[in-house]
Amino acid sequence: MTRIYYFLLLFVFAYSANAQNDIVLKGTVLDINTQLPVELATVYFTTVKDSTVIDYATTDKNGFFRLNTKKLDKPVFLKINYLGYQTYSEEQKGLLESKDFGKLYLLESVNALNEVVVKSEAPPIRMKQDTLEYNAASYKVRPDANVEALLKQLPGFDIDDAGKIMVNGREVNQLLVNGKPFFDRDGAIALKNLPAEIIQKVQVSDFKTKKEELSKQESTSDYSSINLTIDEKKNKGYFGKILGGYGSDDRYESSLIMNFFNNKQKISILGSSNNINSTGFAQDEVFDSMGGGRTARGGKSSGGSGKGITQSNLLGVNYSDDWTEKLMASGSYNFSNTINNNESKSNELSILPSGNNYTVADSKTRNESTGNTANFELEYKIDPSTRLVITPNVGQTRSNGKSDSSSSTSVDDENGELLNNSEAKSYKETTATNFANTINFNKAFEKKARNMSFVFSNNNTKNDSDGFNDSNTFFTKEPDKNVDRYQKTNGRSISDSYSLDLEYTEPITDSLRVRFGSDFDWQSSSNDQKTYDVDRNTEEILDLNSSLTTYTTSAQNSVAPKVGITLRKSNYTLNLDSKTTIVNFDNYSLYMGKETQLNKKYALPFASAQLRYKFSKSKNLTLKYDYSNAIPSANYLMPIANLNNPLNSIVGNPNLDPVEKNSMNFNFRNFDFRTRSGYAFSLKGDYFNNDIVSTSVFDENGKRTTTYVNISGNYSLSAGANWNQSIKRDAHVLRYGIGVNGSYTFDKGFTNAIMYNAKSTAISPKLYFTYEYGELLTISPSYGLSFNETHYENTSATSTSAVVHRAGLQTTTYWPSNLIFGNDFGYTYNSNLSDDFKKDFYLWNTSLSYGFLNKTLYAKIKVYDVLNQNQSASRTISATSVRDEESTVLKRYVMFSVAYKIGNFAAEKGSKRRGGERGERGEGGDRGDRGDRGGRERED
Secondary structure, eight states, X not given: OHHHHHHHHHHHHHHHHHHTXXXXXXXXXXXXXXXXXXXXXXXXXXXXXXXXXXXXEEOOTTSEEEEEEEOBOSOEEEEEXXXXXXXXXXXXXXXXXXXXXXXXXEOBOTTGGGTOXXXXXXXXXXXXXXEEEEEGGGXXXXXXXXHHHHHHHSTTEEEOTTOOEEETTEEEEEEEETTEEBSBTTOHHHHHHSBGGGEEEEEEEEOOOHHHHHHTOOOOOSOEEEEEEEOGGGSEEEEEEXXXXXXXXXXXXXXXXXXXXXXXXXXXXXXXXXXXXXXXXXXXXXXXXXXXGGGGTTSSOSSSSOSSEEEEEEEEEEEEXXXXXXXXXXXXXEEEEXXXXXXXXXXXXXXXXXXXXXXXXXXXXXXXXXXXXXXXXXXXXXXXXXXXXXEEEEEEEEEEEEEEEEXXXXXXXXXXXXXXXXXXXXXXEEEEEEEEEEEEEEEEOSSTTOEEXXXXXXXXXXXXXXXXXXXXXXXXXXXXXXXXXXXXXXXXXXXXXXXEEEEEEEESSSSEEEEXXXXXXXXEEEEEEXXXXXXXXXXXXXEEOGGGOEEEEEEEEEEEEEEEEEEEOSSEEEEEEEEEEEEEXXXXXXETTEEEEEEXXXXXXXXXXXXXXXXXXXXXXXXXXXXEEEOOOHHHHOOXXXXXXXXXXXXXXXXXXXXXXXXXXXXXXXXXXXXXXXXXXEEEEEEEESEEEEEEEEOTTSOEEEEEEEEOOOEEEEEEEEEEEEEEETTEEEEEEEEEEEEEEEEEEEETTEEEEEEEEEEEEEEEEEEEETTTEEEEEEEEEEEEEEEEESSSOOEEEEEXXXXXXXXXXXXXXXXXXEEEEEEXXXXXXXXXXXXXXXXXXXXXXXXXXXXXXXEEEEEESTTSOOOOEEEEEOXXXXXXXXXXXXXXXXXXXXXXXXXXXXXXXXXXXXTSOOOOOOTTOXXXXXXXXXXXXXXX
């Protein structure tokens, strides 16, 4: 503690001393013709000698900028960049004192629409219509850093321990490389595996569906999309990394990534094998497949790595190329094999209107899955106004699982009378195949915003299974109802769905558009499950067990005419959509020799309204309302019994009505690029009529009979807010933020035919902080608190409450230059756990590596769970039960590994490290224009 105190004291002293060298530069940027302020123009300073970016800022809605920077005694350029305007350039002899530049004027570019530009260094950040673009070379990262490290340097970006990316308060759900997926669209693989040095630009825009993208419609999503463009100098060559490691308890890991880039053609190969619970290709930069244990944070489990220990083998290939000027292709193939072993114990309290039941259970399972999937995308530009995109994907999965379990249920009182107990062993093999495809066709007409879209999709799946079950269930009060099963099972389920979306858009005025069309859907499914009784001694099949044999089919056809209106003004966009879905729903079952036909027809209305209002380019709000209906699934409707679980019989209810849902969403976001700080607020509410809930009745043996009913009046409210800021002073970088989420839920249901209700309140504040000192040190402490409380009516329980504390500290040092030392320390306290489990634990992972051969070869030693305290214990509370569970968890091990990086780019000779890299200049670049305000200089 004393060392930490002195370190913080020294840091504050050094930071204060450094602040004395700061100066303030400010001014106002205006349009020279209109005299109006220019918002989000990039104001930046570069050295005259080599065009290195020194510092930058952006203007606010009044055109004002303010920049706190360090003194510099050398010639610099003051530059101002904004799309559609000529770059402003003015030479300064140095930056030795604070200065107000007054009014600075931009001149509109004559050739802005023709893309005839003179190349110069790109500004650190700029707005291009609705896209926010970062110049990667302006942000300094370590030479061996990955894309994740680069994104963390960009203003407005935040990446949590689970890899979720937030940009200016909005979640990112798509990350592309040169406009195409890199294995998958969520970007996890690109984030961890692509080196930062090859990235030229990071472009942020609103996420659009393929239909919205092709038809050039406004985005209706509340997510963001990131596109990484690769530097042309690094777009021809190869690079990759090979890793192998072995440790205590026979723990091992190995991985391979190789990338072959040849301009537009890109081929990547990924491989991985380990038995340390790492089931993906996204590896941590310091801890490799070990991942630092961070994936467990924020999850429902209070433990480390989820349930059981998983052995994983993966192989993937990704391909993209422009075959011709009109035809572009991309695709990927993935092979996976996982084996999970787990032993779990659980205690569950069933809350009844009068008196409770208590169940103790344990199980041992082994599950193996082998899958092959292939995805492809073809985009064909038939002509400048017509595009066709086809995205087929096919997959097959083979799985097998075996389980050995037991349970006993007693009355929860001082006597603890035993009601039932059971033992079961089972084995099941399943083969599943899937084919899905989407065809997007879009035709744009001569009149602006007039277009026609056609989207056809299909999804076809088939599952075949064979299994074996050996179980005994004993009822204390009524032994004559005991259940003894020794059975074989086999089944086949088939599901086919097809949909067609036709839509035509007609512009009424420049700002008003009308859309109309129709959706067509066809769905069919069949489920044939057979169970045979088997002789225990001879293993011969005795007879078909009719009570456990079912055959069901379901067919659903619908047509949904729709109409929509879009009104787009300079500062707001309003979208209104409405449709009515007419559904024919036919169901058939054969059970116990009895045929049942259930045919229903529905006319279901849908409506939505979305308003997006922009107060400025960096401040906006979104307000959305949705009204929807959902018909019950066939499993909920068909009045046949599911007796697979001897302790819980389930029967459908043919009288169920469609679920009616009303949803309201409000989001407000503001990010100030001038101060590099931002905040966001969100509010969401859902209200249900005819919500479908399960209801159970317990008999005197503790056995349940469950069905489904409609209940109106369930609702939920949730709200969230966060604020973050980034400060940079020379080599010092501070990033910190605070967030809070809260929710209130009101649920109604039935237990033993008596209605109950539950009112739940939850709140989760969090704090996080990151300090970086150049390329030498990173320190990231964090703290989060979760509190929840539930009050019950008409149950034997009155209320429950719990609090969970999570604290973390990640540190990474890169000194001496060839040594990397990483630590990931976490503490968790969960008051919610029963006294049978330890309520708190520490998880500390550490890694030490040394680089050889110019940092291309790294030798590492890693220790997972240094204190050997990791655990996987959880408690789940609902209105009808409280369940505690403990599972197998990965414990302490030591791993020795070697990683080798290779790379060769055709144009990398003479290139400089990021942060000091020259921009490309053409004839008449910035040196010829220095000192000319509103001159001819423009950025590529």
